[in-house]
Amino acid sequence: MSEAKSTAEQLVRTYVDVWNERDYSKLPDIVSESFVMHDRAAPEEGVPGSAGEIHGPEGLEQFVREVTTGFPDFEVTILDLVSTDGLVMYEGEISMTHEGEFDGIPPTGRTAQFREMSKFRVADGAIREHRAYFDQQEIYEQLGLTED
Incomplete structure (x- = not known):
């Protein structure tokens, strides 16, 4: 395994740890200032970037917190x-329970579990881009946000 490959993998594993452990202090060390995350769940307002995008380490922290x-x-x-x-x-597999408001949606108390694919671009020792792919309709159905 090349050094660059192991460094890129470690950066992504640390990135996932930020989400799981809520250790935001790691963000400046793993994502670039020009970082962009493409995620359909990113709200239109409230985080730096347009709908479906999150920009920079501060924007990422804000989105993870939301x-x-x-x-x-x-x-x-x-x-x-x-x-x-x-x-x-x-x-990956994501599991979560809707216990607080998210993007204007009041808590449902329901749990969702779903698969996702993520693609990362890494350069100069930092994550530059993250693209998340998942079935948002499946999540809405599990949370009871669709009409039967």
Whole structure:
């Protein structure tokens, strides 16, 4: 395994730890100032970036805090991870319970568990980009936010 590959993988694993452990102090060390996250769940207002995007380490911290306020037990489990120099992808499972307001939606008290794919671009020792892919409709259904 090349040094660059192991560094990129470690950065992504640390990134997942930030979500799971809420250790925001790690963010400046792992994501670049120009970091962009593409996530359909990113609200149109309240975090730096347009709808579906989060910009910079501060924007990422703000978004993680919003998600974990709405879903205090939010947890990502990496099921499989592959990488090359500068590119890391993983398949993960997310579990969460909707116990607080998120993006204007009052808590439902329901739990959601779903698979997601994430793709990361890493350069110069930092994560530059994160693209998250998941079925948002599946989450809405599990949280009881759709009509039967």
